[in-house]
Amino acid sequence: MRPGIVVETLTLILAIAVPSTASLAQQRELSKPSNPQIKSPGVAGTTPKLVDAVSELKKIDRELDAAFEKGDVSFFQRLLAEDMINVMSEGTISKKTDFLQDVKPPKAGTTLTITEQEVQVFVLGDTGIVTSNKTARWQRSNGSSSDAYRETNTYVRKDEQWFLLASDISHAPPPYTAKDVNLNLTVDETRMAGNRNASVVLVEFADYECPYCRDFASNTMKQIERDYIDSGRIGFIFHDFPIESSHPHAFSAALAALCAGEQGRLWEMNHKLLAESNALERDVLFRDAETVKLDMTKFAGCFADVKTAARLHQGMREASQLGIDGTPMFVLGIRKPGSNTIKGLRMIEGGYPYDVFKATLDMLIATQN
Numbered sequence: 001m002r003p004g005i006v007v008e009t010l011t012l013i014l015a016i017a018v019p020s021t022a023s024l025a026q027q028r029e030l031s032k033p034s035n036p037q038i039k040s041p042g043v044a045g046t047t048p049k050l051v052d053a054v055s056e057l058k059k060i061d062r063e064l065d066a067a068f069e070k071g072d073v074s075f076f077q078r079l080l081a082e083d084m085i086n087v088m089s090e091g092t093i094s095k096k097t098d099f100l101q102d103v104k105p106p107k108a109g110t111t112l113t114i115t116e117q118e119v120q121v122f123v124l125g126d127t128g129i130v131t132s133n134k135t136a137r138w139q140r141s142n143g144s145s146s147d148a149y150r151e152t153n154t155y156v157r158k159d160e161q162w163f164l165l166a167s168d169i170s171h172a173p174p175p176y177t178a179k180d181v182n183l184n185l186t187v188d189e190t191r192m193a194g195n196r197n198a199s200v201v202l203v204e205f206a207d208y209e210c211p212y213c214r215d216f217a218s219n220t221m222k223q224i225e226r227d228y229i230d231s232g233r234i235g236f237i238f239h240d241f242p243i244e245s246s247h248p249h250a251f252s253a254a255l256a257a258l259c260a261g262e263q264g265r266l267w268e269m270n271h272k273l274l275a276e277s278n279a280l281e282r283d284v285l286f287r288d289a290e291t292v293k294l295d296m297t298k299f300a301g302c303f304a305d306v307k308t309a310a311r312l313h314q315g316m317r318e319a320s321q322l323g324i325d326g327t328p329m330f331v332l333g334i335r336k337p338g339s340n341t342i343k344g345l346r347m348i349e350g351g352y353p354y355d356v357f358k359a360t361l362d363m364l365i366a367t368q369n
Helices: 053-070 073-079 096-102 211-218 220-229 250-262 266-275 282-291 296-304 306-321 354-368
Strands: 012-014 085-087 093-095 111-124 127-140 143-158 161-170 179-186 192-194 200-206 235-240 329-334 341-348
Touching: 053 073, 053 111, 053 127, 053 143, 053 161, 073 096, 093 096, 179 329, 192 220, 200 220, 200 341, 200 354, 211 220, 211 266, 220 235, 220 354, 235 250, 235 306, 250 266, 250 282, 250 296, 250 306, 266 282, 282 296, 329 354, 341 354
Parallel strands: 200 235
Antiparallel strands: 012 085, 012 161, 085 093, 111 127, 127 143, 143 161, 179 341, 192 235, 200 329, 329 341
C-alpha cells in the first residue's frame, strides 16, 4: 500500500483441485494440449472450439478479471474446485463457500477496472501457468485509487475443463527513500572534496575492497560528482570503514589513502584504489602511491606508523557509534562554513541509484536556499 493512497487489495485464492498429471519441476516450452477439446468455464452455453491451450488460458485469465470487476459469483462457482481454500492477503484462511460469499458487485458509484500487461503463459501437460503485471483501479465519485501487482495463476485440466488451482499476488517493494536521522558528525575540512563552504555535505562510509562500494564509485558516484561535487553545490567526505572480517586488505588500503591525504593526494589515491583491478596487497598499494607521485619515504613512514592505524581505528569506532554497520552507507546533512561538525539529517543505507541521492540532496539544498 502506497502512503496516502487507500488501496483495496484483491483476494488471494488458493484452490485444492484434482492433482495434475504433470510436475511443475518439468517445465518446458509452450506446448499444445493433448486433447484439443477444451471447455472454458467462463463461457457458458457455447460449444467448445479447437483452440490452442495458450490462447485459451489467456482468455480464461481475462474472464477471471472481468468476473472480479462485476462480482460474478457464478463464474467462480464453475472455475474453482470444490475443495478450494481461500487465503486472504492478511493471512486468514477460508473455504470456497466463504470466498463466494465475498464475491460481490462493486458498491453503487464505484467502478473496478483491471488491466494486464506482459502476459506470459506456460503449459506443462495438464497444468497451465499464466503470469502478468496487473493494475486494479477503483473509480468513485469522490476520487480514485489503484493497486499494481504481479499475479501468477496456476490452472489444472480435468475432464477437458480448466480449473484454477492457485493464484498468487505479489507487490513490488515501495521506492526507497532516505531514513530520517539526527546525528552529529565531526569532520576534517581538509579532507573534504567539492565546496568546503557548502551548507550541504554528503558523507560516504566505505571500504576499498567492498564490491558494492567499487560499483557505486564507478557508476552512481560519477553522476553525483558531475552534478553536485564538481559544480560546488555540496561538500563530500569519504570516511574509511574497512570491514576487516571479510576484506583482509581493506584496512591497509585505508591506511594508504590516509597517508596520501597527508601529502595532499587523498582523492587521487581514493580514485586509484576504488578502480584498482588487483588485490590491494602491500606492493600494489606502494605502486599506486608512486603512480600518484607521493614522496615514498614519507608514505612508507606514515604507513608503518602506529599512530596512523590508531587514527583509523578511532574513526571506525566513531562510525559504529553513529549506527554504521556496513558499506556503503551515507549520511547527508548540513554544516555551517568553517565548522567541524555536520548535522546529519538523512541516511541512505546502500548503494542506491542516482535518483535516490538526487531527491535527497535537492531537498536539503532547497531548505538551505
